[in-house]
Structure formats: C-alpha cells, structure tokens
Amino acid sequence: MRRIFASILSAFVILAVSANDGEKKTSPQMDKFISDLISKMTLEEKIGQLHLISGTDAVSGETVSNQSKVLQQIKAGKVGAFINAKGAAKVREIQRVAIEETRMKIPLLFGMDFAHGYETIFPISYGSAASWNMEAIKESAHIAAVEASADGLNWIYSPMVDITRDARWGRIAEGAGEDPYLGGQIAKALVKGYQGEPAYANNTNIMACVKHFGLYGASEAGRDYSVVDMSKVRMYNEYFEPYKAAVEAGVGSVMSSFNEVEGIPATANKWLLTDVLRNQWGFDGFVVTDYASIGDIIRFGVSDYYGASVMSLKAGTDLDMESYGFTNNLKNALEKGDITENEINIACRRILEAKYKLGLFSDPYKYCDPKRPEKDIKKKEHREAARKLAGESFVLLKNDKNILPLKKNGKIALIGPHGNNRPNMLGSWGWPSNLNMASTVMEGLKDAVGDKATVSYARGCQPYGNMEHEVWLSLTKDFEKDGRSNTELLAEALKLAKESDVIVATLGESSEMSGESSSRSDINIPAPQKELLKELVATGKPVVLVLFTGRPLTIKWESENVPAILNVWFPGSEGAYAIADALFGDVNPSGKLTSSWPQDIGQVPIYYNIKKVSKPMDKWFQKFRSGYLDISNEPLYPFGYGLSYTTFEYGDIILSDTIMNKGKSLTASVDITNTGKVAGSEIVQLYIQDMVSSITRPVKELKGFEKIYLKAGETKRVNFTINEDLLKFYNYNLDYVSEPGDFQIMVGRNSSDVKNLKFTLK
Ligand code: BGC
Numbered sequence: 001m002r003r004i005f006a007s008i009l010s011a012f013v014i015l016a017v018s019a020n021d022g023e024k025k026t027s028p029q030m031d032k033f034i035s036d037l038i039s040k041m042t043l044e045e046k047i048g049q050l051h052l053i054s055g056t057d058a059v060s061g062e063t064v065s066n067q068s069k070v071l072q073q074i075k076a077g078k079v080g081a082f083i084n085a086k087g088a089a090k091v092r093e094i095q096r097v098a099i100e101e102t103r104m105k106i107p108l109l110f111g112m113d114f115a116h117g118y119e120t121i122f123p124i125s126y127g128s129a130a131s132w133n134m135e136a137i138k139e140s141a142h143i144a145a146v147e148a149s150a151d152g153l154n155w156i157y158s159p160m161v162d163i164t165r166d167a168r169w170g171r172i173a174e175g176a177g178e179d180p181y182l183g184g185q186i187a188k189a190l191v192k193g194y195q196g197e198p199a200y201a202n203n204t205n206i207m208a209c210v211k212h213f214g215l216y217g218a219s220e221a222g223r224d225y226s227v228v229d230m231s232k233v234r235m236y237n238e239y240f241e242p243y244k245a246a247v248e249a250g251v252g253s254v255m256s257s258f259n260e261v262e263g264i265p266a267t268a269n270k271w272l273l274t275d276v277l278r279n280q281w282g283f284d285g286f287v288v289t290d291y292a293s294i295g296d297i298i299r300f301g302v303s304d305y306y307g308a309s310v311m312s313l314k315a316g317t318d319l320d321m322e323s324y325g326f327t328n329n330l331k332n333a334l335e336k337g338d339i340t341e342n343e344i345n346i347a348c349r350r351i352l353e354a355k356y357k358l359g360l361f362s363d364p365y366k367y368c369d370p371k372r373p374e375k376d377i378k379k380k381e382h383r384e385a386a387r388k389l390a391g392e393s394f395v396l397l398k399n400d401k402n403i404l405p406l407k408k409n410g411k412i413a414l415i416g417p418h419g420n421n422r423p424n425m426l427g428s429w430g431w432p433s434n435l436n437m438a439s440t441v442m443e444g445l446k447d448a449v450g451d452k453a454t455v456s457y458a459r460g461c462q463p464y465g466n467m468e469h470e471v472w473l474s475l476t477k478d479f480e481k482d483g484r485s486n487t488e489l490l491a492e493a494l495k496l497a498k499e500s501d502v503i504v505a506t507l508g509e510s511s512e513m514s515g516e517s518s519s520r521s522d523i524n525i526p527a528p529q530k531e532l533l534k535e536l537v538a539t540g541k542p543v544v545l546v547l548f549t550g551r552p553l554t555i556k557w558e559s560e561n562v563p564a565i566l567n568v569w570f571p572g573s574e575g576a577y578a579i580a581d582a583l584f585g586d587v588n589p590s591g592k593l594t595s596s597w598p599q600d601i602g603q604v605p606i607y608y609n610i611k612k613v614s615k616p617m618d619k620w621f622q623k624f625r626s627g628y629l630d631i632s633n634e635p636l637y638p639f640g641y642g643l644s645y646t647t648f649e650y651g652d653i654i655l656s657d658t659i660m661n662k663g664k665s666l667t668a669s670v671d672i673t674n675t676g677k678v679a680g681s682e683i684v685q686l687y688i689q690d691m692v693s694s695i696t697r698p699v700k701e702l703k704g705f706e707k708i709y710l711k712a713g714e715t716k717r718v719n720f721t722i723n724e725d726l727l728k729f730y731n732y733n734l735d736y737v738s739e740p741g742d743f744q745i746m747v748g749r750n751s752s753d754v755k756n757l758k759f760t761l762k
Pocket of ligand 1: 113157211290291516
C-alpha cells in the first residue's frame with residue numbers, strides 16, 4: 001500500500017548520542033549481547049519490539065495518522081521498527097527519540113518500499129528482469145541501497161519474487177515474471193545487491209525483505225488479494241524456488257503474504273513460516289507481516305483479532321506491520337496461557353538480531369550521516385547505470401523492414417500521452433522519489449538528435465477511456481491536463497503526422513494500471529489510445545509504437561498492423577534517454593520477455609512451462625485435444641522472446657556425451673553467430689525436459705542462460721554444464737530427486753524456438 005510521506009517530524013532538533021557498546025560480529029557475542037538485553041526488558045518492551053509502525057498519513061489501510069501519537073508510542077517502548085520516514089535528518093531524529101527517550105535505548109529499523117531505485121529510478125522490476133543481466137540487476141539494487149542508506153533507511157521491502165502467470169494481476173509489474181529459475185537468479189542478485197557481500201559490511205548495505213511469502217502471484221482470476229489454492233508439488237517445484245533462492249542468498253527478512261496457503265492465512269500459517277521457511281530452508285532472519293495483515297485475518301473468517309494475533313505469533317511471525325495485533329493482544333494471551341513468554345522472546349530476539357547484524361547497536365545513526373545525501377544520491381554513475389539497465393530492459397517485439405533504428409534526420413512526429421509526461425516514466429514503486437524529476441520522451445529524443453532533426457509533439461488523445469477508476473489512476477501520477485476532446489486532439493495529431501517523415505507513438509498503460517490493487521480484466525492498450533494508433537497507421541506513414549506497460553498486453557492487432565514495436569515498460573528516471581538510445585540505434589535492444597504474452601485475454605493464465613497433459617494439441621485445431629475452438633494455444637510472444645537490430649544464427653547442440661551417470665555432468669555447447677551488420681547481445685537459453693518421470697512434469701523448464709555480446713560476423717561458443725542438480729525435482733513425497741531416464745536438452749533464442757537433443761541419466 002502506498003503511504004504519503006508526512007514531513008511533520010522533520011522539524012525536530014537533531015541531537016547526537018553515544019552509540020551502545022558491546023557489538024561484535026561473531027555469533028556467540030551476538031547471542032550473549034541479546035540474551036543480556038532481553039533479560040533486562042519488560043514484557044511490554046519485548047512486545048514493543050514486535051511492532052512496526054507507519055510514520056505517515058496513510059491513504060489506505062488501518063494506520064496511525066497522528067504523528068505525535070507515533071512518537072508517544074516510540075517513547076513508551078512500544079515500537080521496534082518504522083516504515084516510511086524519509087530523509088536522513090528526520091530518521092535521525094526519530095532514532096534519537098528511541099535511543100534517548102526510551103528506557104532500553106534500542107534502535108529502530110527504518111524500512112520503505114523503493115523496489116526499483118530510491119531517487120535514481122530504474123525500470124520497474126519486471127522490466128529489469130527482461131534484461132536477463134544479473135550483474136546489472138545486482139548493481140541496481142546496490143545503487144538503491146547506497147541512496148536509501150544515505151537518506152536514513154536500513155531496510156527495504158524488496159525483492160518481490162512472486163511467480164506470476166496471469167497478466168491480469170497488476171503486481172506482475174513488481175516481480176520477475178513466470179519462471180522459477182530466472183526468478184531465483186534475480187532474487188539472489190537483488191538480495192546480494194541490497195545487503196552487500198559479506199552482508200552489512202558498511203553503511204551502504206541495507207537489509208532486504210523477500211516478499212510476499214508465499215504464492216501471492218497465484219491469486220485466482222488475477223484478482224489481487226484473491227483465493228490461492230494449489231498442490232504442494234506445484235508449490236515446491238514452481239512457486240517456492242525464488243523465495244528459497246533469496247533465503248540461500250542470506251536475505252535478512254521475509255514478508256508474509258495477504259493470501260491463504262492451504263486454507264490458512266499465510267501470516268498465521270505455521271507450516272509455511274516455520275516448517276518450510278525455517279526448518280526446511282534454514283532461514284534465520286525475521287518474518288514481518290504485510291500491511292495490517294494480522295487484522296485482515298479476521299475477514300478470512302478463521303479467527304477474531306485476538307486469535308489472529310496469537311496464531312500469527314505461534315506460526316512464526318515476528319513483526320506486526322500496523323495491525324497492532326501484537327501490542328493489543330499478546331500480554332493478555334500470555335496471561336491466559338495461550339502463548340508462552342518464550343514465544344515472545346524468540347520473536348523479540350530475531351528483531352534484535354537484525355538490528356545487531358545491521359550494526360545499529362554499535363551506531364544507531366550509522367545510516368544518518370548528514371553529509372551522505374548530497375554525496376551519494378543521484379550521482380552521475382547512478383544515473384548512467386539506470387540508463388544502461390533501462391536500455392537493456394527494452395524488448396523489441398517487431399521490426400518490419402528494419403524500420404528501426406531511426407535516422408537522426410528529417411521530421412519526427414512524437415504522438416501519444418506518454419510522449420510528454422514525467423510521473424508515468426517511473427512505474428508503480430517510483431514513489432520515494434520526486435515524481436516530476438524524470439525527463440520526458442520528448443526531451444530524450446530532442447537531446448539525441450540535436451539540430452539534425454526536428455521532433456514535434458502532439459498528445460493525440462486522452463490517456464484513458466471511460467475507466468471506472470480513472471480518478472484513482474490519475475490521483476498521483478496524472479498526465480498533464482488537456483481540456484480538448486479526443487476529436488480535437490486527433491485532428492492535431494493527424495496534421496502533425498502528415499507533415500512528418502516518421503511517427504513515434506508513445507502509448508500504453510499508465511503506471512497506476514499495474515502494481516498493487518490494479519488488476520485488469522481487459523489487458524489492451526486503453527481504448528482512446530488504441531483508436532489513435534489505428535488512425536496513425538492509416539496515414540500510411542511509418543509508425544513505431546513505443547509501448548509503456550507493467551504487464552503483458554493483448555496487442556494482436558498491433559503486432560499485425562504496426563511495423564515496429566519497442567516495449568519499454570516503465571523505464572525509470574533515465575528512461576527517456578534510454579528510449580532515444582534504442583530508437584536511434586546507439587543501443588541495440590537485447591531484452592527478452594520473462595512472461596508469455598497472450599494473443600487474447602481468454603488464454604490467461606498462459607506460461608511456457610506448462611505440465612504435460614493426456615491429450616495435448618499438436619496443431620490447432622484438433623477435436624478432443626487440449627485447446628480452444630476459437631484460438632490456438634500459442635502465445636502472441638513466447639517467454640524468452642525479443643528481437644535485435646542484428647540477427648543471430650544458432651548452430652546445432654553438441655553434447656559431450658549422450659549418457660550421464662548420477663553425480664556426473666555433461667556439457668551442452670552451441671555456436672552462436674551474429675549474422676547481421678551491427679554488434680548486439682543475445683540471451684542464449686537452455687531448457688530441459690524430463691521425458692518420463694514419477695509425477696507429471698513440464699514440457700520444458702529453463703535451466704540456464706547466458707547473455708553474450710557479439711560483433712557483426714562474430715561467432716561465440718556457449719557452454720552449459722548439465723549436472724544432476726538441474727535434473728532434480730520434488731516428487732510426490734516432496735523428496736528432491738533426480739530419476740534415471742531420458743531427458744531432452746533444448747537451446748534457443750526463446751522458449752518456442754529451440755534446437756534439441758536427447759541424453760540419458762543412468
Ligand atoms: C504491499 C507490500 C508493501 C507493504 C508496505 C503492502 O500493501 O503488499 O508489498 O511492502 O504494503 O508498504
């Protein structure tokens with residue numbers, strides 16, 4: 001949920017205090033330090049550590065709206081962590097209250113959602129994922145951590161790693177798409193980027209929080225906060241992998257999800273939060289609820305407020321975000337014998353350990369250096385990294401007759417609501433930054449062409465049709481007001497189009513159409529923009545569609561009628577320059593989709609790694625086969641798809657052996673040649689199919705990838721090591737096993753275009 005930042009606290013006087021002593025990095029010392037501390041704490045103080053308070057006036061959810069009330073609670077030792085205080089001075093003052101005006105002088109955690117950059121905004125996470133560049137993604141997280149930590153924060157609610165196969169669900173924009181393996185790699189990169197290696201080595205490293213555990217992306221019908229219900233085999237093989245990968249990367253905290261898991265709300269689900277997370281995966285950090293989700297348990301009808309609080313603590317939830325469930329109920333529950341003091345101590349210890357690991361007991365103001373914001377926020381290098389990653393995230397969906405790249409001459413008509421707008425460049429979690437600081441596409445293009453070409457702008461239409469929630473969509477990231485009708489705007493656009501050599505149409509979703517609570521049943525480009533596009537194509541001028549979106553869109557008509565489509569997601573604060581880089585060929589697009597894009601909404605959920613079925617359809621249409629009467633099963637664009645300004649040719653797969661003995665490995669090699677005229681990067685993808693197995697398995701699964709850069713005419717060999725681990729899966733008993741038999745290796749440019757070869761595991 002979005003919170004509007006309040007600035008009431010910023011006026012407080014900043015006072016320096018001396019740091020607590022006693023912190024050492026080794027675990028026995030940490031244990032002793034925390035045991036000593038806990039032994040001196042009252043019950044109320046221990047429960048206070050389990051409370052996360054919002055320091056803002058909220059726009060939704062149950063929250064404290066009065067800042068002085070917040071401070072009173074901190075002074076009373078009733079708060080362990082704080083969400084949404086922005087600015088080193090403000091954070092320092094709140095921390096000062098915790099250190100100087102509470103009996104135990106325990107520092108607070110300061111968290112926030114700045115999921116794809118803090119002030120320098122990177123593309124939305126779903127966009128960055130399309131770069132398949134783990135180093136660049138890790139670097140983006142590091143930069144976000146550097147900037148946020150300079151501004152007082154020590155904790156981020158990212159990475160969001162929920163696997164999503166339903167484009168209707170708006171939060172697809174926040175994750176990495178549909179694939180467990182890719183999702184896992186990205187989860188690791190982000191955790192390491194935020195926390196540093198080793199974790200928290202200095203004051204530019206902050207604690208990550210993997211979310212939303214678990215299975216939140218499987219919300220039925222793509223409706224946010226809806227029912228989730230699935231088999232354990234599916235959880236373990238398909239949905240758990242990215243969360244587990246984050247744990248393996250050492251993530252410091254986990255956020256439970258709003259949904260239920262097997263009939264028990266995730267926040268109160270002991271199997272999920274203790275048996276799986278801690279006992280099976282070895283997680284040793286703390287679990288925080290999602291916003292007010294203990295309170296929300298009441299609406300599931302499985303418990304009242306008291307019971308929900310008790311269940312949540314017992315399940316393994318340590319920190320209550322804004323439900324006041326723990327502060328209001330745990331003392332009473334202890335008196336009634338429904339919980340033990342030891343259960344409170346365990347949760348309290350986990351919160352204190354996090355603070356210890358971050359170094360806050362040594363220096364509570366570690367992240368409040370007043371000199372850092374000036375030095376560390378929006379540095380030139382940060383902006384360059386954001387521009388580069390944005391460029392790598394763009395996916396060239398179509399490029400007929402090499403209409404792209406454009407030449408830097410002649411008359412360019414830039415048409416569409418997105419061409420001259422700042423806030424919508426940023427995406428759904430661009431909130432921490434100044435919404436008006438991003439450059440517009442117009443500025444980006446003009447900067448690129450200088451006086452070699454003219455770029456003229458027309459809005460063309462209003463951004464939305466008669467969407468019921470238009471008011472909400474325009475609430476904070478509005479397009480500039482223009483009182484003219486669509487007819488007037490169209491007339492202006494067509495006049496400009498006719499006078500120009502090429503049309504760059506900047507259209508798509510607004511950034512509020514994806515993200516939390518932004519599910520859609522119609523995933524087309526909004527109606528007035530689609531109408532505009534049809535008119536532009538009808539002019540006969542070459543049209544390049546620059547598509548803004550936070551989810552796969554149904555763009556069948558566009559794919560058939562518009563000559564070139566460059567998908568740019570929500571590209572971030574430097575996105576305008578990155579768009580110009582790509583349109584003019586200074587950067588060769590190399591992004592590839594991390595979700596299957598449907599031809600039609602009726603196909604969702606659609607994903608490439610579907611399990612084998614008893615009556616598969618070989619070719620549309622066959623009666624008594626798994627398919628539709630009115631549409632094939634194929635996506636419009638498959639997972640892993642993306643074009644380049646050059647072309648790549650794949651050689652045949654060379655396998656080091658056709659037999660693999662258990663515990664050994666094979667090498668699959670493929671030669672890739674750049675057969676075009678310009679240099680470019682290609683993402684070479686490895687898929688494997690387990691051909692016969694004890695339970696039904698997917699038709700293919702991504703098991704490796706490599707992004708290579710090739711000069712024109714150059715050939716490179718890509719070698720994938722296939723070891724037994726890549727062949728393992730969770731069987732019916734949830735044992736992680738490999739089973740002897742035949743496997744299909746597939747290597748290719750996307751999930752639908754692969755070469756294959758068989759080998760046998762003995
Ligand atoms: C979202 C989380 C977010 C939290 C705190 C919730 O509504 O689901 O992703 O971290 O709010 O803002």
